[in-house]
Amino acid sequence: MTSRVLVLNAGSSSLKYSLLDGVSGAAEASGSVERIGEERGTLVHSVGGHHHTEERRVADFEDALRSALRAFERHGPSIDESTLAAVGHRVVHGGDLFAEPVRVDDRLLDTIDDLIPLAPLHNPANVEGLRVAMRLFPGVPQVAVFDTAFHQTMPEHAYTYAVPLTWRTEHRIRRYGFHGTSYAYVSRHAAELLGRAVEDTNLVVLHLGNGASAAAIRGGRSIDTSMGLTPLEGLVMGTRSGDLDPAVHAHLHRELGWSIDEIDRALNRESGLRGLSGANDFREVTRRRAAGDTDASLAFDVYAYRVRKYVGAYYAVLGELHAVVFTGGIGQHSAELRAAALGGLSMLGIDLDPDRNDASGAQARVVSPDGAQVAVLVVPTNEEWEIARQALGVVDG
Ligand code: ADP
Numbered sequence: 001m002t003s004r005v006l007v008l009n010a011g012s013s014s015l016k017y018s019l020l021d022g023v024s025g026a027a028e029a030s031g032s033v034e035r036i037g038e039e040r041g042t043l044v045h046s047v048g049g050h051h052h053t054e055e056r057r058v059a060d061f062e063d064a065l066r067s068a069l070r071a072f073e074r075h076g077p078s079i080d081e082s083t084l085a086a087v088g089h090r091v092v093h094g095g096d097l098f099a100e101p102v103r104v105d106d107r108l109l110d111t112i113d114d115l116i117p118l119a120p121l122h123n124p125a126n127v128e129g130l131r132v133a134m135r136l137f138p139g140v141p142q143v144a145v146f147d148t149a150f151h152q153t154m155p156e157h158a159y160t161y162a163v164p165l166t167w168r169t170e171h172r173i174r175r176y177g178f179h180g181t182s183y184a185y186v187s188r189h190a191a192e193l194l195g196r197a198v199e200d201t202n203l204v205v206l207h208l209g210n211g212a213s214a215a216a217i218r219g220g221r222s223i224d225t226s227m228g229l230t231p232l233e234g235l236v237m238g239t240r241s242g243d244l245d246p247a248v249h250a251h252l253h254r255e256l257g258w259s260i261d262e263i264d265r266a267l268n269r270e271s272g273l274r275g276l277s278g279a280n281d282f283r284e285v286t287r288r289r290a291a292g293d294t295d296a297s298l299a300f301d302v303y304a305y306r307v308r309k310y311v312g313a314y315y316a317v318l319g320e321l322h323a324v325v326f327t328g329g330i331g332q333h334s335a336e337l338r339a340a341a342l343g344g345l346s347m348l349g350i351d352l353d354p355d356r357n358d359a360s361g362a363q364a365r366v367v368s369p370d371g372a373q374v375a376v377l378v379v380p381t382n383e384e385w386e387i388a389r390q391a392l393g394v395v396d397g
Pocket of ligand 1: 208209210211238280281282283284286328329330333334
């Protein structure tokens with residue numbers, strides 16, 4: 001029985017794919033098709049350390065997936081239907097309907113379609129990716145893995161917003177949380193690194209990438225997370241504001257006459273690190289900060305302060321904490337950020353070992369001193385492997 005899985009991540013104008021073994025995590029090839037629907041699209045197919053690039057118009061998702069399949073034919077490896085155990089799809093929003101990954105058929109596709117109002121920016125592309133893959137791989141099980149599913153274990157008091165009843169019941173307004181596949185992967189590997197059973201491990205996990213969120217995880221189950229109805233809430237991100245007084249919308253509308261869509265766009269695309277410093281890439285922010293740029297310096301400080309606040313809040317939520325875990329491009333690579341976010345917390349049992357923190361590495365590692373009350377870990381995430389693993393779990397029953 002093969003354990004080979006094709007993982008697809010269909011975004012608003014891009015399709016990322018990777019072919020890997022769901023058991024070992026070994027990747028055979030990966031690639032992306034960008035700027036779908038625009039004048040000029042780009043396909044990059046990476047295999048065996050070589051990157052094959054092609055530039056041409058890519059009309060839609062079907063064209064994108066067909067282009068990817070042609071790249072597999074041309075540059076390898078071969079992905080005949082019979083060699084695939086499953087196609088695993090990242091789906092952003094599963095609402096409160098999906099707490100587990102599911103095998104998708106036409107009926108289920110309609111259910112995922114019904115969730116589009118909750119994630120108008122993400123779910124339409126995810127659904128289209130599923131439809132196209134079902135057409136092009138009719139004989140292969142298609143499995144949807146939801147970003148929200150991991151957080152369906154949150155208790156009612158954590159996911160409920162203090163808003164009127166009809167908002168919560170008829171309009172499904174509540175905290176859902178995202179980055180679920182990353183949290184599932186990272187919490188298992190963090191427990192392994194600590195030498196503890198995941199069921200007996202309490203973690204604050206900080207997923208700091210272009211999008212960023214924090215989660216309080218007790219015994220391998222999410223009990224709170226910083227993203228809410230949408231991925232806008234919580235930490236400062238590359239281009240998203242994170243937490244904000246909800247009255248800012250009304251204020252901007254009254255004062256500037258901005259429409260809701262304009263405000264939504266500005267908070268999702270023009271805020272966060274970009275709004276504060278002009279740069280949305282954290283490496284660029286740290287470079288400018290080191291060169292004395294005061295905007296970049298403020299951006300760094302606001303970012304680190306927000307992370308620190310969530311660590312404190314989730315420590316209190318968990319009561320007992322075994323480790324703070326950093327992942328995502330920023331969490332994995334920025335020793336400066338880890339130091340700024342966790343400095344001066346010795347009274348809480350949280351300490352960094354400066355040499356361990358400064359050392360770089362691609363492996364999961366401990367960056368706190370030996371014997372620390374609360375360990376601090378860096379655990380590189382692998383969402384593709386987690387999607388492949390979960391897809392195999394569904395297929396194997
Ligand atoms: P995505 O959320 O798109 O998967 P990543 O997890 O790759 O993104 O994180 C991207 C972020 O990580 C960017 O802001 C990037 O600048 C930051 N980053 C990557 N490498 C470093 C580094 N060496 N130091 C600081 N930040 C880094």
